[in-house]
Amino acid sequence: MSGTHTAETTSKITGYVIGAVKRVIPPSAQPGANRLFDKTTNAVESALGWREELTPPLRIRIHIGPFADPRLYRLAGDMNVEGFKDLAGLKPNAAFLDIACGCGRVARALTKYLDASAKYEGFDAAKKPVEWAQSVITPKFPNFHFRTADTFNKRYNPLGKMGASELIFSYEDNTFDFAFAGSLYTHMVPEEVTNFVRETKRVLKPGGTTVATYCLLNERTLPIVDAGKSMPRLIYKYGDCRVRTPKDPAHFIAHPEEWVRKLYEDAGLKIVEPIARGTWAETTPESMPLEKYHLGGSPSSRASQDAVIAVKS
Numbered sequence: 001m002s003g004t005h006t007a008e009t010t011s012k013i014t015g016y017v018i019g020a021v022k023r024v025i026p027p028s029a030q031p032g033a034n035r036l037f038d039k040t041t042n043a044v045e046s047a048l049g050w051r052e053e054l055t056p057p058l059r060i061r062i063h064i065g066p067f068a069d070p071r072l073y074r075l076a077g078d079m080n081v082e083g084f085k086d087l088a089g090l091k092p093n094a095a096f097l098d099i100a101c102g103c104g105r106v107a108r109a110l111t112k113y114l115d116a117s118a119k120y121e122g123f124d125a126a127k128k129p130v131e132w133a134q135s136v137i138t139p140k141f142p143n144f145h146f147r148t149a150d151t152f153n154k155r156y157n158p159l160g161k162m163g164a165s166e167l168i169f170s171y172e173d174n175t176f177d178f179a180f181a182g183s184l185y186t187h188m189v190p191e192e193v194t195n196f197v198r199e200t201k202r203v204l205k206p207g208g209t210t211v212a213t214y215c216l217l218n219e220r221t222l223p224i225v226d227a228g229k230s231m232p233r234l235i236y237k238y239g240d241c242r243v244r245t246p247k248d249p250a251h252f253i254a255h256p257e258e259w260v261r262k263l264y265e266d267a268g269l270k271i272v273e274p275i276a277r278g279t280w281a282e283t284t285p286e287s288m289p290l291e292k293y294h295l296g297g298s299p300s301s302r303a304s305q306d307a308v309i310a311v312k313s
C-alpha cells in the first residue's frame, strides 16, 4: 500500500471509529468523552514529537479532511499559502477572508506570513472547529478572528438553521483584499455557490482577489468523470453537475466550467486565465505546476482541485 493510500485509509478508519463511538455514547457524556479522546490522541502525537500548539486534535482535524497525520495538516496549509503568494499575489498586510475556514488550517499557516497590520477573518458552518480556532489561535494572534454561520449542510452542519443560498456574509462591502474558499464549492449545490460567489464579490475591495477551488466539468474532465475515473468518483448526475451520491448532492459535487465562468462574469469577477488545473481528474501537464500547492486537496490525496483565481473589477 502506498503512503498516499495509507494516510487516506487511516483518516477514513479514524473517522468511522469516532462516528461509531459517538453513536453509542449518550449526549450528556460526550463532552467528557471528547476531552478524554483529545487528551489521549494529543499524548500519542506528543510522544511521537508531532504536536504543535496551533494544530487541533485529531477529532477536530478529521472534520475538514484526511488529516489523521498532523504533519500533513501543517504541510497542506503551508503549501496553500505558498500558492496564494505565487499564483495570486497575496501580500503580508492583506485583509484576508477565509470562507469556510474549518479549524483554521490555512489561518495557522497565515500566522507565519501575515504581519501585524493584516487582518484575518474566517467563518464556517461547523461550530466545533470554529470554537477550537477561537480558543487557541485568536488569543495568540488577536488580528485573527473566527465565527460561525449557521447554514445547513447535511454533511458538515446537519442542524443548520439557514440555507447557504440565503446567507449574507457578516462583513461590510469592500472590506477584504483576498478571499479564499478552499474545498467548499465541492460541497455546495449551484444556488448555494451562486450566493457565496456574489457575497464574495460584495465584500472584496475593488481590485481584490479571490481564490476558490472547484472540480470543473469540461470537455476534458467530463469523459473521465463519467467513466468513474476521477478522485473522488462522481458518477451520478445532478442537473449538469456530477455528484458522489444522489442521496446528498452536496456531499461532493463537480460543477460545469461554463456555468462557473458565467457566474463570475455576471457577478463582476474577472477570472485570471488560464484557470489553474488540479489533478482530481487525472494528472496533465497543466496540472503539474498546481499539484504542489495542494489546493483543495491534501498531500495525502494528491488530488488537488481546480483553482479559480479572479479579481473584482
Ligand SMILES: C[S@@+](CC[C@H](N)C(=O)[O-])C[C@H]1O[C@@H](n2cnc3c(N)ncnc32)[C@H](O)[C@@H]1O
Pocket (backbone or CB within 6 Å): 063, 064, 065, 099, 100, 101, 102, 103, 105, 106, 123, 124, 125, 126, 129, 149, 151, 152, 153, 156, 157, 164, 181, 182, 183, 184, 187
Ligand atoms: C473540506 S472542508 C475545508 C475546510 C477549509 N476550507 C480548509 O481548506 O481547511 C469544507 C468546510 O466547509 C464547511 N462548510 C460546508 N458548508 C458550509 C456552509 N454552507 N457555510 C460555511 N461553511 C460550510 C465545512 O464545515 C468544512 O469546514
